Amino acid sequence: HFHHEFVYEAIVMVLESKGEKTLKMVLQLLRSLSASSVITVDQIRRGYERVYMDIAEINIDVPRAYFILEQYVDKSFSMGIIDVKLRDLCPCRGRKRFVSEGDGGVVKLESY
Template sequence: MGERAMDLICALLKSLSSSAIVTLDQLKNGFYRVFEEMPEISIDVPHAYTMLEKFALKCEKEGFIPNDVLKNLPSRGRKRFVSEGDGGRVKDDVY
């Protein structure tokens, strides 16, 4: 998602919110649904977490998303390349 697309979507959501077409609860629920689906979304869109964070911060800055939504913003978990407890060694696939 480019910067212009982000600005336009943010402006649309702000307009819908200010005209009471979409309530604050509906906006929050929409964000929370996206938050729940982020692991699946990030499979197809590798930078999805970064883009979501940038978009949510922009929406909060515009004043129509409360700070409590940002507190629930998911972050990408750390990648594990070796199993825990193996001393940092890479496991061989020798049978």
């Protein structure tokens, strides 16, 4: 059964798409397939992990891939599609934050 491949391709489609419509539709699709047990938790996990492994390569063709993936993963978690463990595995590209991002200008030490 290759449902993890479907999950992988669906997420890549979100990363390559423009706008929020595809993101929302794929989230709804995966949530309903998961809720009806058409796709198992393990297949979802494997699909997400494959995207996590390939994100650096995807980012070559889709410059905002890391940013979009982070948004997608956060929404997946809030909708109950993935658990906190899978959410926390999401690779994020270290980037400079701006004061306007809501931390009140507080300087935070980087932790590695």
